[in-house]
Amino acid sequence: MTSEFIKLEFDGPVALITIDRPKALNALNAQVLSELDHAIGQVAAHADARALVITGGGEKAFVAGADIAEMAQYTTAQALAFASRGHQVFARLESLSIPTIAAVNGFALGGGLELALACDLLYVSEKAKLGLPEVSLAVIPGFGGTQRLTRAVGKARARELIFTGDPVDANKAKEIGLALEVLAPEALLPRCKEVAHKIATRGPVAVAQAKRVIEAGADLPLKDANELERQAFALLFGTDDQKEGMKAFLEKRKAAFKNA
Ligand code: CAA
Numbered sequence: 174m175t176s177e178f179i180k181l182e183f184d185g186p187v188a189l190i191t192i193d194r195p196k197a198l199n200a201l202n203a204q205v206l207s208e209l210d211h212a213i214g215q216v217a218a219h220a221d222a223r224a225l226v227i228t229g230g231g232e233k234a235f236v237a238g239a240d241i242a243e244m245a246q247y248t249t250a251q252a253l254a255f256a257s258r259g260h261q262v263f264a265r266l267e268s269l270s271i272p273t274i275a276a277v278n279g280f281a282l283g284g285g286l287e288l289a290l291a292c293d294l295l296y297v298s299e300k301a302k303l304g305l306p307e308v309s310l311a312v313i314p315g316f317g318g319t320q321r322l323t324r325a326v327g328k329a330r331a332r333e334l335i336f337t338g339d340p341v342d343a344n345k346a347k348e349i350g351l352a353l354e355v356l357a358p359e360a361l362l363p364r365c366k367e368v369a370h371k372i373a374t375r376g377p378v379a380v381a382q383a384k385r386v387i388e389a390g391a392d393l394p395l396k397d398a399n400e401l402e403r404q405a406f407a408l409l410f411g412t413d414d415q416k417e418g419m420k421a422f423l424e425k426r427k428a429a430f431k432n433a
Contacts, residue, residue: 179208180230181215186223186373187366188216195231201284201316202240203258210262217269220432223373223380225269226365227292228276229285235275235301238283241310252315259284259316263291267388270381272372276365277301278358282340287314290321293384294368297343297352298361304340324391326350376414377432 178199180191190212192199201209216222229235239259247255266273266288275281275289277297286303289295297303305318313319314335323331326349334341346352356364372380382405390398409415414430421428 174208174211176208176212178205179212181212183219183222184366185370186221187369188219188222188225189366190216190225190227191230192227192236193230195229195233197240197242198234198237198280199229199231199285200237200240201259201288202243203255205240206258206262210265213262213265213269216271217265222271223377224271224369225273226276226362226369227273227288228362228365229278232279234279234285235277235281236285236288237280238285238306239316256315259287263288263317266291270384271377272369272380272384274365274369276361277303277352278361280340282306283314283318284316287316287318287321290325291317295352296354296356296361296365296368297346298356298358299343300358301343301346301352302340303343303346303351304338305335306338306340308336309338322351376409376412376418376428376430378412378414379409379418382409 178192178194180193182189190209192205192209194200194205216225244252244255272294273292275292275295277289277295279298279301281289281301281303283305286305289303305314305322307314319331319335322334330349341349341351343352343355347355354364386401386405390401393401413433417430418428
């Protein structure tokens, strides 16, 4: 499949997806969603990938939302199909075993913020603006925003952002726990890649299990979630990497992990 709007690059163990449709501020239409889905599949199939960074092409936007021109004349059935497609692609992104990092380099609105929320870690540039403005268009978020934003920042903040439709700037995004760090525009991608490369040096099976347990446990009662952790902790002692990691520590050398 040739991609017009999605660029996928690998720098050793770190994958970088750029949503590159700057003329429409990287808005997500059906084609962009399909190409994104395909790129996520390629990352999943890449045995040596250890982390994924997602960013927006051009100077202004991460992603300014789902494509309003495409949606404007949708029937209810078409809207349902489009929302289903968005949910499916973002669920696939979320289900990657490797950590994912949103490098939010500008507007992350509507489907754009929803995409960033489907990533594990979110870093923003000083000029980022993040929000769910859908009620201004007389609709609501359709790619998971009402649920993932609420889980990320709590009901009260999510209600404020969703009912007013007003975006927050980078500092506010950090203050409310949406963004981890605010960076100068030119420092954003290097910082995200640095975090990705750091993660890539850690035990890959352990990182994948940590991701799985955090994600699955978040929707469970604490007792059941702790049980997931206990089982995963024990299972990791059946891996070669656990033996190598602890041996390397005791021998005061760098571990050489094999993802096994
Ligand atoms: N869909 C389609 N095209 C979009 C777009 C979108 N979400 N956002 C921007 N564009 C297009 C504009 O139409 C414009 O195209 P033309 O040059 O052909 O006119 C181009 O990108 C540049 O945009 P602006 O001229 O508007 O740029 P600006 O700097 O003046 O404003 C902005 C930037 C504030 C982000 C503004 O573009 C904007 O408000 N965009 C829409 C944001 C939005 O409402 N997003 C939510 C969409 S609904 C959704 O996402 C539903 C869901 O949950 C699934």
